[in-house]
Amino acid sequence: MTWALVVEIISWILIISGSAFTIIGAIGSLRFPDFWSRLHAASVTESAGMILLIAGMCVHAGLSLVTVKLILIGAFIFLTGPTSTHAVANAALVSGERPESDEEDKKKKGKQVR
Amino acid sequence: MLRKIITALVFFALWLLMSGIYKPMIVWLGAASSILAVFVTDRMNRASVRGHMTIKIKPFASVGYWLWLMVEIAKANWAVTKLILTPEMKLNRHMITVPNSQVTDLGATIFANSITLTPGTITVEVEPGVFIVHALDYSSSDMDAMADMDRRVTAIESGVE
Amino acid sequence: MFIAAAIALFISMMLVLARLYAGPTLYDRVLAVNSFGTLTVLFIAILGFLNGRPDFLDIAILYALINFVGTIAILKFFRYRSLGDISQMPPDEGDTL
Numbered sequence: 001m002t003w004a005l006v007v008e009i010i011s012w013i014l015i016i017s018g019s020a021f022t023i024i025g026a027i028g029s030l031r032f033p034d035f036w037s038r039l040h041a042a043s044v045t046e047s048a049g050m051i052l053l054i055a056g057m058c059v060h061a062g063l064s065l066v067t068v069k070l071i072l073i074g075a076f077i078f079l080t081g082p083t084s085t086h087a088v089a090n091a092a093l094v095s096g097e098r099p100e101s102d103e104e105d106k107k108k109k110g111k112q113v114r
Numbered sequence: 115m116l117r118k119i120i121t122a123l124v125f126f127a128l129w130l131l132m133s134g135i136y137k138p139m140i141v142w143l144g145a146a147s148s149i150l151a152v153f154v155t156d157r158m159n160r161a162s163v164r165g166h167m168t169i170k171i172k173p174f175a176s177v178g179y180w181l182w183l184m185v186e187i188a189k190a191n192w193a194v195t196k197l198i199l200t201p202e203m204k205l206n207r208h209m210i211t212v213p214n215s216q217v218t219d220l221g222a223t224i225f226a227n228s229i230t231l232t233p234g235t236i237t238v239e240v241e242p243g244v245f246i247v248h249a250l251d252y253s254s255s256d257m258d259a260m261a262d263m264d265r266r267v268t269a270i271e272s273g274v275e
Numbered sequence: 276m277f278i279a280a281a282i283a284l285f286i287s288m289m290l291v292l293a294r295l296y297a298g299p300t301l302y303d304r305v306l307a308v309n310s311f312g313t314l315t316v317l318f319i320a321i322l323g324f325l326n327g328r329p330d331f332l333d334i335a336i337l338y339a340l341i342n343f344v345g346t347i348a349i350l351k352f353f354r355y356r357s358l359g360d361i362s363q364m365p366p367d368e369g370d371t372l
Contacts, residue, residue, distance in 0.1 A: 026290035088309065088346070089248065
C-alpha cells in the first residue's frame, strides 16, 4: 500500500461519487413535477457534484498550478451557482409564476403565502 | 490609495498563478494589465450609485462557518438525493418566510447564498428583514435550522455599525 | 476513471438537454441552460485530464465566467427587454435582480 495508490483510490472515490451526483441531479431535473422543484435538483448538480468532481481532480493533480486553477473554478461556481439560481427563481416570481404549496393543500386553508 | 495598490498586487499575484509563463516581457504585460484593471474598476466604482461594498467579516470564524456549511450541504444533498430516487416522490413544497438579523449587505448575501447552496431550500425573494424561501420538503424543524444558520452567519460578522 | 466521469457528465448533459427541449416555461429553459453550462465546465476540465492537457482548464475558467454573465444577461433581457442601464428602463418593477 503505497502513498500513490492511496491518493489514486481517494481521487477515484471522489470523482465517481461526483459523477453519480451529477447524474442524480440531471434525473431529478427531468422527474420533478414543476419548475420550483426542478430548481432544487439543479442545485444538487451544482453543489455536491461540482465540489466532489473538483476535489477529485485536485487530489489527482497534486500540488501544482493546475490545482490552483481547479480551486479557482470551484470557488467561482460555488459563489455564482446560487446567485444565478436565485436570479432565475426571482425572475420567475416577479413574472407572476406562483408555486403551489403542498403544506397548505394538506391543511385545507387555501391561503397562499405571498 | 493603499487599497488600490493592494488590489493591483492581488490581481498581479492571481495573474502570475494563472499564467505559468515567466518570460520578462509577458510578466510586464501582466503587470500592465493588472494596473489597467484597477484603473477601470475605479472608474466603474465612481460611476455606480451605491458606492463600493465594504467587507467586514471575521476571517478565522468564517473558516469554521464554511466547514459547518459543507457538512450541512452534504446532509441536504443526501436528503434531496433520496427524494429524487424514490419511485413515488413525496414532496412537501412550501414557501416560508425566514427573518434575517444581519446588519451588513455582505452578511445578508452570505446567509441568502448559504440557504440556496443547501439543496432543498432556495431564497426566492429578499425583502427588508426577511427572506422568502422555497422549501422542497418542508417540515416544522426547518424553521429552527434556518434560525440556527442565521445565528451562525450573524456571529461571523464583525465591525457592526 | 476519467473516461467514466466523462461518460457520466455526457449522460447528464443529454438529460438536461431533454429538459431544455421539453420546457415548458421560459424559466425551465434558462435553468436548463445554466445547468448545462456548469456541466460543460466540468466536462472540459475532465477532458483536459483525459487528454493530459491541463491547458483546457483555462478554457473551463473562461466558460464558467461566460456562463454566469450569459444567464444574468438572458434574465435581464426578458425582464426589462433591454440590456442597457437599468436607470433608463421603465421603473415598474424595481431594480432588484
